[in-house]
Amino acid sequence: MKRLSLYLLIFVSFMLALLLNGFAQDGKSKPVKKQTVELKDAKGNNIGSATIKPSGRGVEVKVDAKNLPPGDHALHFHQNAKCDPPDFKSAGPHFNPDQKEHGLQNPKGHHNGDMANFTVKPNGTAKATIKDPDVVLGTGSEPNSLFANGGTALMIHAKADDMKTDPAGNAGDRIACGLITK
Ligand SMILES: [Cu+2]
Numbered sequence: 001m002k003r004l005s006l007y008l009l010i011f012v013s014f015m016l017a018l019l020l021n022g023f024a025q026d027g028k029s030k031p032v033k034k035q036t037v038e039l040k041d042a043k044g045n046n047i048g049s050a051t052i053k054p055s056g057r058g059v060e061v062k063v064d065a066k067n068l069p070p071g072d073h074a075l076h077f078h079q080n081a082k083c084d085p086p087d088f089k090s091a092g093p094h095f096n097p098d099q100k101e102h103g104l105q106n107p108k109g110h111h112n113g114d115m116a117n118f119t120v121k122p123n124g125t126a127k128a129t130i131k132d133p134d135v136v137l138g139t140g141s142e143p144n145s146l147f148a149n150g151g152t153a154l155m156i157h158a159k160a161d162d163m164k165t166d167p168a169g170n171a172g173d174r175i176a177c178g179l180i181t182k
């Protein structure tokens, strides 16, 4: 009888361990369905946000920002989840797991993190939805996941991207940055 309870105890513990392990795995491998990114300027002020969601085989980025210089601006995903003001150089180059050159119109391009420009209105606000078919939110284990290697950064530049000049499209200074981490 004692032996039977011992076996039962071992069996129950084993099943419990399996179950808990299953939960842990599940939590780790669930793909992210929505990511909100807080955008900060070179002075550290919040200038709005961007919401990233899956779209087709990639993502769409909804930018809702204020206090930006009017006109066209480049928007990219950069390699590191670091936004140290004022120059945001810590974010590194464009997110480029496929190892190509810069520019949506470059025959040797483009980086996974390259995207279309967006426009800021004369009053300094911008609302835009921009797609990037070459990155995913995913779980972080995919090479082109925005969470890969500890995450990435969403960057706004002072000027428009010319879509062809390697490595960064002559887009000028980095003026706002947001961290993309799990
Ligand atoms: Cu950039």
Ligand SMILES: [Zn+2]
Residues within 6 Å of the ligand: 076, 094, 101, 102, 103, 110, 111, 113, 114, 167, 168
């Ligand atoms: Zn690029």
